[in-house]
Amino acid sequence: MRKLSEKELTIRFIECTTELAIPSSEIIINQSATGNVISGAVLEAAVSWNDFYLLFLTDDIPQEDTLSIHFLDKELKLLDSATIGAMYSTGSFTSLQLIKPNTLTFRFIGDTDWTVKLFDKPTLTLPFLSDPKCVKRKLALSNYFKVLGSPIPEPAK
């Protein structure tokens, strides 16, 4: 598991055509455009693990940012995705740590250390129940990664 440099993997933001369009970007590998488009506007980190890539992107909406986590194979086929975020809330992606063999931790939102555990094949999960609150992903019975965290709500004012 290793963090990739900007030269190895980066993105090119695709200008949104409408206000409701989800920000998206093209993946650039070794300074060559690939034509593969994923959601997100700012590449926070790119990690290579076995024959897969794990990409962390935010939307460049500083006061209401969402973190997208994308799991792709070496052919850049999107195998799994999740987002972390909530309405009128924001976070900063920091403190990424790679823990061998298959774990990453980082900070983003909810005053918690978020953990991502990677699997090299789809692993059984329970939709809606397996993820912490405000982690959204497509309805599926299996996933390539699991998101863990104990986010806390905003304190009472």
Added chain:
Amino acid sequence: MTAIVNNEKNIFDHTIRSLEAEIANIGVHLTIDPTSRQTYARQIKVMADKLRKDVTSGKITWVQAAEQAQETRNLIMEIIRGRSTPVGRAMAQQLKSEGKTLNELVARKTQQLHGNNAVFKNLSSIQQNSVYAGIVKSAGKSNPRVTATMRKLSYAGKGLIFVSIALSVYTVATADDKIDTAGRELAITGAGISGGIAGGAVAGLVCGPGAPVCVTVGAFVGGALGAFGIGFVW
């Protein structure tokens, strides 16, 4: 025996009316929060556009515009949260925000526009202004994922309000005493909606901030109790 049957029929009728009022309660909840969201999206865009105009007309600098964008957007967000229903507010408070300071935003935007190794203080003044301009532009954007979801909920909310009105119109049209029935429909629906808002607010106090499931249950129970209670009093 007849009295018992009548009493049971009364309870059944009140329960059905309460359920009808719940449709309006849910519909209103699903309409208020998306409307607040639209106001938020509109206001922050207006704010960013105005700041850009102020800079181009020489009233303020790009640095001041970026600072004001930060402050004003936070203020707008607080106002809109205040206008949301207890359920909407609980949804918004689910995660403790870890906001970015202006210095952080400057550093991030510098890297985004001028590469990972760029340092803000080494940029030319034109490049520095482009960084501040980028911050102002970003401050004018609302998250499209949230806005799109809220728009869909708004359609659902309007649909439920339509169903609720249609049911009330049918009830009044088929009643013997139309004026009394119209008054009762209005009172029960109103009590269902206000009971829902009050129930959500009470649940929010009991469960604490950021507990949308608890607040939603509170809003539902409050709406049912309000409608059921008024139905009995009427």
